[in-house]
Structure formats: structure tokens, C-alpha cells
Amino acid sequence: MKRITMAAICALCLLAFPQGAQAISTVVETDAADLVNALLGSGVTVSNLSLTGGSVSSGTFTGGVASGIGIDSGIVLTSGNVNLIDSTNTSDGSTGSFGGAGDADLNALVGGETEDATVLKFDFTTTTGSIFFSYVFGSEEYNEYVNSSFNDVFGFFVSGPGITGSQNIALIPGTSTAVAINNVNLGLNSGFYNNNDPGPFAFEYDGFTDVFTASLGGLQVGSTYTLKLAIADRGDSVLDSGVFLQAGSLGGTEPGEEPPGAAVPEPATLTLMGAGLVGLAIRLRSRKK
Ligand SMILES: [Ca+2]
Ligand SMILES: [Ca+2]
Ligand SMILES: [Ca+2]
Numbered sequence: 038m039k040r041i042t043m044a045a046i047c048a049l050c051l052l053a054f055p056q057g058a059q060a061i062s063t064v065v066e067t068d069a070a071d072l073v074n075a076l077l078g079s080g081v082t083v084s085n086l087s088l089t090g091g092s093v094s095s096g097t098f099t100g101g102v103a104s105g106i107g108i109d110s111g112i113v114l115t116s117g118n119v120n121l122i123d124s125t126n127t128s129d130g131s132t133g134s135f136g137g138a139g140d141a142d143l144n145a146l147v148g149g150e151t152e153d154a155t156v157l158k159f160d161f162t163t164t165t166g167s168i169f170f171s172y173v174f175g176s177e178e179y180n181e182y183v184n185s186s187f188n189d190v191f192g193f194f195v196s197g198p199g200i201t202g203s204q205n206i207a208l209i210p211g212t213s214t215a216v217a218i219n220n221v222n223l224g225l226n227s228g229f230y231n232n233n234d235p236g237p238f239a240f241e242y243d244g245f246t247d248v249f250t251a252s253l254g255g256l257q258v259g260s261t262y263t264l265k266l267a268i269a270d271r272g273d274s275v276l277d278s279g280v281f282l283q284a285g286s287l288g289g290t291e292p293g294e295e296p297p298g299a300a301v302p303e304p305a306t307l308t309l310m311g312a313g314l315v316g317l318a319i320r321l322r323s324r325k326k
Contacts, residue, residue: 059103060239063113063123065096072097072112073159076282080164080289084261090155091135093118098281105231105238106173107248111284116153116189116270117277122241126233131177131241134274140267142203146215147190151269158265165289167254168195168264172207174216176278179244180234183222188271189278190217193251197262206251207280218278221246242279250292 066072069088075097077083088095095112096119102109113119118133139151161168170193178187192215194203207216209229214220221230222244234243256262268280286292 059100060124061098061104061106061122062100063096063098063119065093065119066112067092067095069157069159072157073287075112075284076170076287078170078285078288078292081161081168081287083159083161086157086159088155088157089137090114091117091133091137091153093120093133094135094137094153094155095119095157098122101173101281104240106175106240106245106281108171108173108281108283111282111286112157113279113281114155114157114191114266114268115277115279116155116268116274117279119279121277122279124241125239126236126241126243128241129177129181129234129243130276132275133277136274139269142194142205142265143190143192143267143269143271146192146205147188147217147271149186149271151190151271152274154267154269156265156267158263160261160263162259162261163256163289164258166256166258167252167289168256168287169250169252169289169291170287171248171250171283171292173245173248173281174207174221174278175233175240175242175245175281176218177241177243177276178218178278179242180223180232182218182272182276183224184219186272187276188217188219189269189276190215190271191266191268191278191280194265194267195253195262196265198257198260199255200262203265204253206253207249208251210249216246216249242277248283252291 069086099110121131137153140154143151192205193207196203
């Protein structure tokens with residue numbers, strides 16, 4: 038009861054917060070090829086694309102720099118509803134709950150069952166022996182549910198020749214620690230964390246990371262590997278989390294570096310209009326027995 042009362046007070050604070058004009062814009066996209074093509078840069082080729090998740094749990098976004106998240110455009114995978122993201126922080130607990138299954142690799146990362154997983158998976162080859170891409174992780178679980186069992190998580194899992202099982206390359210910089218609610222927040226690795234509760238960013242999620250680069254070297258040039266991008270709720274299926282991947286950043290060289298003998302790729306132009314659906318739900322959790 039105390040939790041609900043506090044949530045109601047926080048929600049009123051959020052409603053009173055001034056609304057900005059430059060919110061991030063999102064559009065639902067559930068075609069795996071369209072998502073991967075938006076992410077793809079140079080030095081990597083892809084095949085065997087697949088997407089599992091909810092009907093509105095994946096999409097594209099624009100206006101990310103204006104909103105303050107540090108990546109201007111790209112694709113977004115969530116544990117809920119991408120339509121809830123494109124506003125200022127209007128709710129303390131925006132939720133898309135689609136009754137989806139969890140993901141075994143994510144269960145292993147957090148030591149328990151996950152729910153509402155969205156998984157984009159494909160095979161790739163690299164011309165450089167490496168892969169790179171840039172991303173931001175954000176969540177509605179911040180800051181109230183830090184260090185609780187509601188430890189929403191995502192992972193970028195690479196498998197293939199020379200790799201035992203699968204290797205998660207979504208790590209806090211300079212560590213072997215997975216990026217998750219309980220691992221990067223106001224109290225832990227806070228230098229990589231941006232608080233948005235109740236503002237100031239034109240973005241629904243209550244907190245988010247800096248822009249991180251996922252990378253893996255030592256791959257065999259021309260050999261086929263699998264990359265699985267996965268995100269899910271932990272503890273229950275409510276309060277969304279999302280990972281935002283930069284358009285054109287999946288490539289064989291570090292973002293911002295020109296590959297040997299190649300022209301600098303033109304940034305993909307996305308002309309996408311967002312549908313403005315705003316979640317105003319006060320946080321009321323429905324716990325599993
Ligand atoms: Ca959910
Ligand atoms: Ca929020
Ligand atoms: Ca959640």
C-alpha cells in the first residue's frame with residue numbers, strides 16, 4: 038500500500054513537469070529485415086533474419102539527439118510498447134504487457150525467469166574480424182525498482198566458430214558486467230547513468246545509460262556467426278525497458294572510424310513520423326504468486 042501511495046505522489050509530480058517540444062519519435066516495425074537493414078553499416082553482411090516479440094514491442098525511432106538520449110535514429114527493441122516512448126516523462130510506470138515468453142539466455146544473465154522478451158536474431162559475416170554497434174538502454178524500472186527482483190535485462194549474444202556457447206557483448210564499459218537495472222543506476226556505475234525522473238529529457242523512460250559501443254574482435258573473416266539481440270522484463274511483465282540501437286552502426290569497424298580503403302558510409306535517412314500515444318497509468322503492479 039505504501040508503494041502505491043508513493044507511486045501516486047510521483048505520478049502527480051510527473052504530470053506537473055513542463056512538457057518539452059522535441060520528444061523522440063517512434064514507429065512500430067515488426068519486419069526483421071527492415072529492422073536489421075536500418076541497423077546495418079559496412080563490413081558486415083547478414084542472413085537468416087528473425088524477430089519474436091509483441092505486436093508493438095519493436096520499432097524505429099528518430100529525434101533521439103533532440104530528446105537527449107544521444108543517438109539520433111535507429112531501431113528500438115522493448116519489453117512492452119514502443120508507442121509509449123515518444124513523449125516527455127508523463128508516467129512513472131508506462132507499461133506494455135503482451136504476455137510473451139522470456140528468453141533462456143536472458144534468464145541466465147539475471148539468474149531467474151524473464152517475460153515479454155523481444156528477440157531480433159540473424160547470422161552475419163564480417164570482413165574485418167570484428168563487429169561493432171552503438172546503443173542506449175533505458176527503463177521505467179528506474180529508480181524505484183533498482184536492487185529489486187524487477188531487474189529488466191537485455192543482451193547481445195554472439196555465437197559461432199571459436200566461441201563456446203554464446204558470448205554477451207552488452208557490457209558496462211571496462212567491465213565484464215551485463216547492462217541491467219541493478220548494474221547501472223544512480224548508485225552503481227552512476228557515471229554511465231542519466232536520471233530522467235521526473236525529467237529533464239523529452240523521453241518517457243525514467244532513466245537511461247550513456248551511449249555504449251558493443252564490440253567483439255577475434256572473429257574469423259568470412260565465417261558465419263549468429264547475433265541475437267534480446268530484451269525482457271524480469272520479475273513481472275510490467276514497466277517497460279528498451280534498448281535503442283544506432284542506425285547504420287552495425288559494422289566491421291568502430292563507429293566513427295573509416296574502414297580501410299572504404300568510403301565513409303552515408304548515414305541512413307529515416308523519415309518517420311511517430312504516433313503520439315501517451316501512457317498515464319499510475320504504477321500498480323500485479324505480482325505473480
Ligand atoms: Ca512488458
Ligand atoms: Ca516514465
Ligand atoms: Ca519491467
